[in-house]
Amino acid sequence: MFKRLSPPEATNEAVVTFRFDEQTVTARPGDTVAAALLTSGISICRSTPVSNAPRAPYCMMGVCFECLVEVDGNPNVQACQVEVRDGMHVHTQQGARRLIS
Numbered sequence: 001m002f003k004r005l006s007p008p009e010a011t012n013e014a015v016v017t018f019r020f021d022e023q024t025v026t027a028r029p030g031d032t033v034a035a036a037l038l039t040s041g042i043s044i045c046r047s048t049p050v051s052n053a054p055r056a057p058y059c060m061m062g063v064c065f066e067c068l069v070e071v072d073g074n075p076n077v078q079a080c081q082v083e084v085r086d087g088m089h090v091h092t093q094q095g096a097r098r099l100i101s
Contacts, residue, residue, distance in 0.1 A: 021090075032084070057079060
């Protein structure tokens, strides 16, 4: 559905790599986590608490909260609001969000 005009590794641009669950994802500096996932063909980033239905990034501007993921151990992070960093670990958020105290 989403794809770049030219993949990051096909240009001389800098490349950022991070882990999403068990996959290595390649992105460009300045990409958000949600944009990097979508351009890599990954659309599911969380499941709903009640029915466990898969959810994907929707609004891409921080309004809908459909793109919640866990980033480097921090739950409830909006993937569309966080820029990728080399070596970051992103995980699918399953079910109800944990509250941080």
